[in-house]
Amino acid sequence: MKNFKNLFLSLIVIFIFELTFSKIANAAACTATNGVYSESEIKSGCEILPELYEVIIYKIYFCTSEPTTPTTSSTVDLTNCVQIFNNDNGATASTFQNQSNNLTGTYFRPPNGTYTHGYAMMDNIFNLKASLEIDGSMDGQAGGSGVFCRTAEASGSYTKGSGAHSNDSICSDTDEAAGTYVETLTHFGTQSDAWQNTSIVNNINGTTASIKGILVDENGHLAANEGEVDKFEGFTTFADPITINKNTIAITLSFNIGVATTLASAGGDKIYMAVGPFSAIFTATQRAR
Numbered sequence: 001m002k003n004f005k006n007l008f009l010s011l012i013v014i015f016i017f018e019l020t021f022s023k024i025a026n027a028a029a030c031t032a033t034n035g036v037y038s039e040s041e042i043k044s045g046c047e048i049l050p051e052l053y054e055v056i057i058y059k060i061y062f063c064t065s066e067p068t069t070p071t072t073s074s075t076v077d078l079t080n081c082v083q084i085f086n087n088d089n090g091a092t093a094s095t096f097q098n099q100s101n102n103l104t105g106t107y108f109r110p111p112n113g114t115y116t117h118g119y120a121m122m123d124n125i126f127n128l129k130a131s132l133e134i135d136g137s138m139d140g141q142a143g144g145s146g147v148f149c150r151t152a153e154a155s156g157s158y159t160k161g162s163g164a165h166s167n168d169s170i171c172s173d174t175d176e177a178a179g180t181y182v183e184t185l186t187h188f189g190t191q192s193d194a195w196q197n198t199s200i201v202n203n204i205n206g207t208t209a210s211i212k213g214i215l216v217d218e219n220g221h222l223a224a225n226e227g228e229v230d231k232f233e234g235f236t237t238f239a240d241p242i243t244i245n246k247n248t249i250a251i252t253l254s255f256n257i258g259v260a261t262t263l264a265s266a267g268g269d270k271i272y273m274a275v276g277p278f279s280a281i282f283t284a285t286q287r288a289r
Contacts (some may be wrong), residue, residue, distance in 0.1 A: 030263060032132075039136035043265035047276045050261040051178060054127035056090035058231075059083060062110045062242065063117040067235060069212065075220035076233060081119060082110050090123060115242045117235065124185045124215065124232040126275045130261040131178040138271045141166050146173040149271050151261075153179030158274060160187040160195040161226050166266065169273045183275050186215065186229040197223050211236045247287040 030037050030046035037048070061067075061081040068077035085091075087105030131150035139145045142152040149171040156165025168181050188199035199213040212235040217228040262276035 033135075036133050036135050037263075039134050039138060042134065042138070042263045042271060045262070045264045048130060048132055048261045048263060050128055050130040052094060052127065052129035052180065053275070054092055054094050056123035056125065057085070057093050057105075057120060058087060058090050058123075059119075059121040060085040061119040062115040062244075063119060064113065064115060066117050066237065067119050069214060069235060070216055070220060070222045070233070072222045072224045076119065078119060081117075082108070084108050084110050110244050112245045113243075115238070115244070117237055119236075120234045122232045122234065124229060126183050126185065128181045128183060128261060128273070128275050129178045130273060131175070132263075133175065134271075137269070138171050139269045140170040140172075141168055141266050141270050141272065142170050144171045145269070146171045148172055148175045149273070150176065150178035151181040151273050153181075155182035155184070157184040158187060159226055160189065160191070160193070163191055164266075164272065164274065169266075169271045171271065181273065185232070185275070186226045188213065188215070195226055197229075 028046055030041055030048045032038075061078055061083050063078070063081035065080045067079075067081055070076045085105055085107055091105045129151055131148070134147050134149060137146055138149055140149060140152070142154060149169055152168055152170045154167045156167055158164050165183065168183075170179070187195055189196040197215045201211045214233045214235070215223045215229045216231050216233055217223045218230040220231075220233075223229045262272070262274045264272040266272040
């Protein structure tokens, strides 16, 4: 069972981190010189690797065809899917670079077969911890100033209705431990976009893989407005079908270059720090015949 837990985690990170939370359109990875990041680049918008990124997972399914997505009056149709993980109370997935993480819950080995799609139900609340050194002094939204900036021990929401949070960062002249910032997501677009309850990313990493994120209400229906958002559902089309058979012995999880903390200017010299996208892939290992 341990090997299949790695499979579950890898599916999860694909759902979470390949989705575009487009607060900064087309933001690229920040560059660092000897571990020091550029103030001007941050103010233009870029992304860095966090120390910690957490999300709560409830259910994961493998599917033999694309599930029908929910509408404002119906839930997702999982007729052609099999459940592979469940935790009604939610299991916390703590994701680190080059590490896997076993979720607490009930696992189900998928029947032998070929799976082309996946589905996951998650919370729309994310935990983020990140810190960095900058080549110029910046101001924290929650206080302080200096060349060392980090996430604050606080919480806030990213919404269309009330805008982005303004308490996510602390800066100082000394390198100190980052706090855990808890972000609630109820809008996929930038602040200038109309409210978006759906986000779609195609041709992931130059492949045929695609991903769709949907914000749903407490009944599992597509949220009709921001106030209804209760959870987050992820749908993915695999670049290559996943084959599970009697010879499947392990699942390998690997990360691409990690960028899951969005940085930007919050006006003047203030630094904005929030959740961003991440990339991951997984492959099934078959027993040599």
